[in-house]
Amino acid sequence: MDLILLLRSLVYAVISVSSSLCFAVEVTFCYEDKELSPAYMGNGQGIPRNNPGAAIEILRQVDVRLPEITIKYVRKPWQRCLHELKKNKVHAVIASYRSERTQFMQYPIKADSKINPAMAISRFGRCLVGKQVFYQHMEQQDKAFSLAIPTGYSAASSLDAKRFAIVNTSSQTQSYELVMKDVVDGTIGLCLINGEKVRAYPYSKELVSVYPPFDMSYGFLTFSKEFFAQHQSEIETVWSLLATMPVAEFYMNYLEMDEDALE
Structure with a gap:
């Protein structure tokens, strides 16, 4: 049974x-x-x-x-x-x-x-990214900078057009490479994910993120x-x-x- x-x-x-x-x-x-x-x-x-x-x-x-x-x-x-x-x-x-x-x-x-x-x-924060000298000069409110940003990157619309001159690129990788070659002052990169600071990003040993994020999506x-x-x-x-x-x-x-x- x-x-x-x-x-x-x-x-x-x-x-x-x-x-x-x-x-x-x-x-x-x-x-x-x-x-x-x-x-x-x-x-x-x-x-x-x-x-x-x-x-x-x-x-x-x-x-x-x-x-x-x-x-x-x-x-x-x-x-x-x-x-x-x-x-x-x-x-x-x-x-x-x-x-x-x-x-x-x-x-x-x-x-x-x-x-x-x-x-x-996803809750993404994007920061300006550049070499240490870029980070230091950001404190000078009257200084203008050039930024390499992929074409169509919507976060770029949040930037002050009078202070930042945009150089369009075909990819985020190319943007970082232009920063590393000193062709431009900086770029923008993912720096905050769901409240946590990003641990790694391309060339993180040479580049720094400028917190807080200027854009949240x-x-x-x-x-x-x-x-x-x-x-x-x-x-x-x-x-x-x-x-x-x-x-x-x-x-x-x-x-x-x-x-x-x-x-």
């Missing part, structure tokens, strides 16, 4: 696991097909199996910890991701807050209907309005988990990898 009860328990357990897998909500997450270190690594539509980027590793952990969801990854140009999110052809992206995006994009919201920064998948895992309406409970569980995860460590690890590659 005991054997029969044991067999029944095993059958029920298998059915329960199978059912949870069958009814897991599939989330199609779309992200840029260009490398955006440390969040996304590699170029093209392929999803790297190893070292895919900090943001992807965080989402993989979410997938493992929450059996009620499963995440499918696709890579497309950023504007294509946004276009398909509007049509619910993809379900989620990581995006900063823009009021115009709330028409088609669901952000984590507090009870007072304001955005909830605690549930951001928040990245949120957002969903299409239609998908959120269908799966609100599961999505709120995802946001709650992100709020408790030590996400800064994922980004820090990739920044240390980048520094090692330059040595």
Whole structure:
């Protein structure tokens, strides 16, 4: 009799696991097909199996910890991701807050209907970065500087145009190299992640960050309005988990990898 009860328990357990897998909500997450270190690594539509980027590793952990969801990854140009999110052809992206995006994009919201920064998948602070002499001269309020900044870098809009002359570059790596060659005075770099000072950045032995950050940006895992309406409970569980995860460590690890590659 005991054997029969044991067999029944095993059958029920298998059915329960199978059912949870069958009814897991599939989330199609779309992200840029260009490398955006440390969040996304590699170029093209392929999803790297190893070292895919900090943001992807965080989402993989979410997938493992929450059996009620499963995440499918696709890579497309950023504007294509946004276009398909509007049509619910993809379900989620990581995006900063823009009021115009709330028409088609669901952000984590507090009870007072304001955005909830605690549930951001990234909270980045960016500082001016340069050699020690640059750091010392920054105290002279009337002194102007040249900064190498990648083309399209939105954080540059936070800088005083009268004090900083911008030299556009094709990449952040090139920007650092121009600083090292004394072609420009400085650049801007990631210096604060979720409240923690960045431990490593390119040429950290020769360059220093000027704290506090001049710019703060928040990245949120957002969903299409239609998908959120269908799966609100599961999505709120995802946001709650992100709020408790030590996400800064994922980004820090990739920044240390980048520094090692330059040595």
